[in-house]
Amino acid sequence: MRRRLIVAALAALCFFPASQATVGQQPDLPSTTKPAYTKVESQLSDLAQRAIQDGVLASAQLAAGAPASLNGQVAVTIHHRNAPAAIARAVEQRAGVVANVEADLVEAYVDLLDVPDLSEHPLVERVTLIRPPKPLGSPRRRSRAVGFGNIVSEGVIRHNARAYHNADMTGQGVKVGVIDVGFEGIRTAQANGELPGQIRRRCYTRVGRFNQRLAACEADTAHGTAVAEALLDIAPGVTLYVANPVSLTDLQRTVRWMANRGVKVVNYSVSHAWSGPGDGTSRFSNSALKTVADAVQRGILWVNAAGNEGRSTWSGAYRDRDNDGVLEFNNNRLERNRVRLARGESVIILLRWDDTWGGAATDLDLYLRTGSGTLVARSVDRQNGASSDDPIEGFSFTAPRAIGGAAATLTRYFVRVEHFAGPAPAWWQVQAFTSQILQRRQAGRSVGEPADSADPGVLAVGASNQLRAAALERFSSRGPTRDDRVKPDIVGVDNADSDVWGPWFGTSQASPHVAGLAALLLQTNPTMTPVQLSDSLKESARRRGSPRPNNTWGYGLAWLRTPR
Ligand SMILES: [Ca+2]
Ligand SMILES: [Ca+2]
Ligand SMILES: [Ca+2]
Incomplete structure (x- = not known):
């Protein structure tokens, strides 16, 4: 079957191409430092930094592992200060491909090696990865013989x-x-x-x-x-x-x-x-x-x-009872939230908290580690009240494929949230786009x-x-x-x-x-x-639950009255 990496990178397990599982599980991510490039989204900054360390060939390979890419270039959104022509020109000068130009943003394919330089353009506010959207359904694992009409x-x-x-x-x-x-x-x-x-x-x-x-x-x-x-x-x-x-x-x-x-x-x-x-x-x-x-x-x-x-979202009040800067998912000071991923499975994990969008003053960071503590993904944007600071972190991650092991084997990973700086927010929320479940979760707000x-x-x-x-x-x-x-x-x-x-x-x-x-x-x-x-x-709609509407069924099960 033909698969483009562009969307497949975010799609459910069954859509994932066999060829892609090389990037995103790098075991050598820095765990304590902030991103190298201040105007670049954390995951993109880490990719660019790695490309610069490893050279041109690695750059194309790393780009292919990004959520969306084309011919070794990564798809990005460049948010700018109403300078569409100047930013489009800056992309083209670096042999990038301009895709969409809007008053305050440009979508483009660029070489990872050029991301830091582009981001330093005085009219650029922020550079982020384009993450194609997530489909909300999948076939059963065991599909029946297909019929004809x-x-x-x-x-x-x-x-x-x-x-x-x-x-x-x-x-x-x-x-x-x-x-x-x-x-x-x-x-x-x-x-x-x-x-x-x-x-x-x-x-x-x-x-x-x-x-x-x-x-x-x-x-x-x-x-x-x-x-x-x-x-x-x-x-x-x-x-x-x-x-x-x-x-x-x-x-x-x-x-x-x-x-x-x-x-x-x-x-x-x-x-x-x-x-x-x-x-x-x-x-x-x-x-x-x-x-x-x-x-x-x-x-x-x-x-x-x-x-x-409904089973892969956590939402709750700020808790750090042992005062170590690692947020707790329950009253027992649980600081890591387990999610089991199939080999080759791709997930997006997001974190947001109660703060000002375009001026976030609290800096929380999001990490994913293996059971033995190896850091495999992180989102550690800096938030310190600037007009481009938002109270969100997020990354995409692909679990490594088995070497000889059964594809269905699930591996444990742990989500962890750290409070880097700023006042404690009233609430915070984690959502994982995966067919798996989070160990600690709330159905509400999902x-x-x-x-x-x-x-x-x-x-x-x-x-x-x-x-x-x-x-x-x-x-x-x-x-x-x-x-x-x-x-x-x-x-x-x-x-x-x-x-x-x-x-x-x-x-x-x-x-x-x-x-x-x-x-x-x-x-x-x-x-x-x-x-x-x-x-x-x-x-x-046929009423289900009470009151009407409610947060499980809304107004109920959809039902058309027989037409007269
Ligand atoms: Ca039909
Ligand atoms: Ca703690
Ligand atoms: Ca942060």
């Missing part, structure tokens, strides 16, 4: 879409977008009659570049194909638009492209790294939170998977971004197993949000059948079921606004 998701019955189908309402005339990370097998799904013969598309081949060839959308993973299939089972008559944006700016532009073509419902079964304090705001112009609000403004109902991090948007035109969708629809999936992310709003908004079913993956799991599948329901509603009343659609779906 006529596979219908059980969601059709579980959400009462059948009542609409019986009345010949299948979403005809409604334009729906599926934005995802990859659409492997999409042409096979068309040939099998599981997806429409005509699909409008915007297929990205790298940051900033796209074309009309479906083959280009087929890279990386079948996740998007499985998502589209679930949506089309609920609403087989819709006009389908697909896109696989890589960067946040790609996502912004994809939304405008879809809105300009009259798309009224978008499904996004994807999470991004935090870009703000968790109250729905962000100081960054390219934040996914701003993009989804822009979509709603343009008349699009945004349906987003709530996240699968809804991802941008599902945690405060915009009423955004629906965050949790997942319940279609065979046991009275219980929420344990992994399904729960509310409240960091600022105590109720999430998710509604729940859809997963473990429903598909052609591409057979039955599969995740809020990734629950979400397009709900997006399909919205398309059915729109056909009967094409003038409904995003907020009216969202309200209607919440109102007709």
Whole structure:
């Protein structure tokens, strides 16, 4: 199977390419020093420093292990002081590839060796790695033999879409977008009659570049194909638009492209790294939170998977009872939080805390170590109140592949958070994007971004197993949000059948079921606004739990009333 490193580096275990597992497990990371380059994100600074120590060949190899790369160059976002032309020129002068140019940022591919020099440009505020988003679902380990067409998701019955189908309402005339990370097998799904013969598309081949060839959308993973299939089972008559944006700016532009073509419902079964304090705001112009609000403004109902991090998020009060500067995950002074990773598995681990974005005064740092204490990943940005200092740390890490060992063997790693400087924050939070679980965790406050948007035109969708629809999936992310709003908004079913993956799991599948329901509603009343659609779906949902809404089920299990 063909795999691009760009997205695969962040995708789940089953998507991970066999060729990549060399970088990110370096055992010789400095444990006590701050990053060498002050305007460069910690993980990127460490990569650049290593490239400079090891030379040109190592630079290309290290870049290939970064979350997104192209021809030995690493994909970065250069935040600048409204100097787009000057920064684009600076990139090109160093033989970098400019991908997207915006008023306050440039996305580009650059050589690791050039990162320190670029960052010293007086108009550059900060240089960060582009981390492609995280898909929120995966096939079962043991997949069944793939069928040929006529596979219908059980969601059709579980959400009462059948009542609409019986009345010949299948979403005809409604334009729906599926934005995802990859659409492997999409042409096979068309040939099998599981997806429409005509699909409008915007297929990205790298940051900033796209074309009309479906083959280009087929890279990386079948996740998007499985998502589209679930949506089309609920609403087989819709006009389908697909896109696989890589960067946040790609996502912004994809939304405008879809809105300009009259798309009224978008499904996004994807999470991004935090870009703000968790109250729905962000100081960054390219934040996914701003993009989804822009979509709603343009008349699009945004349906987003709530996240699968219900068992891999920790959130709580500041504790350091033994006063050693290492934060504690419980009252027993537990200073390390275990996560077991499969060999070759890739994770992103994030830390944020209660502080000012664009002026963080407290400096916390995030580390990952093996059971024997070897440091394998770190994020140690300096925060000391400057206008570019944010209360967040994060890194991507790939567990080393076995040398002769069984691939399924799990290895223990430990997350550790240290208080480097500044006043103690009221709360702090750790989230790991992994199919594994954190030893110490809280289900609450685990809804991802941008599902945690405060915009009423955004629906965050949790997942319940279609065979046991009275219980929420344990992994399904729960509310409240960091600022105590109720999430998710509604729940859809997963473990429903598909052609591409057979039955599969995740809020990734629950979400397009709900997006399909919205398309059915729109056909009967094409003038409904995003907020009216969202309200209607919440109102007709089958109540689960109390009060209504609540932080497990939101307004309940999605359900359409039989049309009259
Ligand atoms: Ca189907
Ligand atoms: Ca301590
Ligand atoms: Ca820090």
